[in-house]
Amino acid sequence: MRAVRRSALPKGVLARMANRQAAVDREPGRVEAIWSGSRKTQPIRAVFRTLQGMMGGTEHCMYCVHSHGSDIEHFWPKSPYPERAFVWENLLLCCTECGRMKGSQFPLHNGRPLLVDPTVENPWHHLDFDPMTGNIVARFVEEAPSAKGVATATLLQLSRREALAIEYKKTWRRLCGLVEAGGARLVERLLEADDHGLLGWCFDGTGAGEAPFAAWRARDPEGWNACAERVRLL
Ligand SMILES: [Zn+2]
Structure with a gap:
């Protein structure tokens, strides 16, 4: 996951x-039919294109x-929450597999979502990456796993998800290799490889403490901070 900056809709x-x-x-009982009937219309196509654009190339x-x-995802599912069906801030871009796994599940805690919304928060405040396995798990915050991360x-x-873990591990190794090699335009090359x-x-996230990122931070705190700022602006 990564934080995603939401674009404005026309x-x-x-x-x-x-x-x-x-x-x-x-x-409200017709929300599914109204959504289905709208999917091929110009405004929903514009929504889809804008969501794709938010994920870059x-x-x-x-x-x-x-x-x-491949799909427009309703963060708050549209059947139980029809009042958000056509609300721009409720719409994300989702693959078939994630959509199937989420289904109509939407756990809440004190009325607030327990699922990470990457357009409103940094997912890595709740999630952790395991470089050994490539898996994404809940991040421990103050010695307890983040409830949002767990959910x-x-x-x-x-x-x-084995395929996901393999590809995440490949990306992690690429990033490590670039940091170890150093050189010019490192920030740009890291962004391209991520x-x-x-x-x-x-x-x-906790990756800041992993070699070679921790070693880079100790060796060149200014360069490390400049790169961190660039990443946060995305
Ligand atoms: Zn997905």
């Missing part, structure tokens, strides 16, 4: 989304940052 698209939301608000799923983001990793089975959003873990 005003005309937002207005047409609001019209459809008003139709759902009048007949990769168009990856915002949950696993690995598979192709997110469990729901999306982030520690049970297919899975792992730099967020390297700078803001």
Whole structure:
């Protein structure tokens, strides 16, 4: 996972989304039919293109940052929460596998989501990467696993997806190799090589303590900080 900056939707698209939301608000029981009937329309196509653009050239799923983001995902599922069906801030880009695993599950704690929304928070504050296995697990915060991290990793089975773990490990090794080699344009080369959003873990997660990132930080704190700032701006 990685933090994703949400783009603005054109005003005309937002207005047409609001019209459809008003139709759902009048007949919440028809939310599925109204959404299905809207999928091929211009405003929803614009939503899809904007979500793809938010993931840069990769168009990856915002949950696993690995598979192709083929669907518009309702973070708050649309059937139990029809009042958010056409709300831009509730829409993410998702792959078929993550969508299937999440289904209509949406755990809450005191009315707040337990699933990480990468467009409003840094996932690596709740999740941890295991460089040995390539798995993504809950991050320990003050000696206890983050409840949000546990729910997110469990729901999306982030520690049970072999193909995902293999690719995350490859990306981690690439990043390590670049840091070890050093040289010019290191930040740019790291960003180009980071297919899975792992730099967020390297700078803001527990990866900051892993060699060779920890050694880089000790050797060149200014360079390390400059790179961290660039990663956070993405
Ligand atoms: Zn996915």
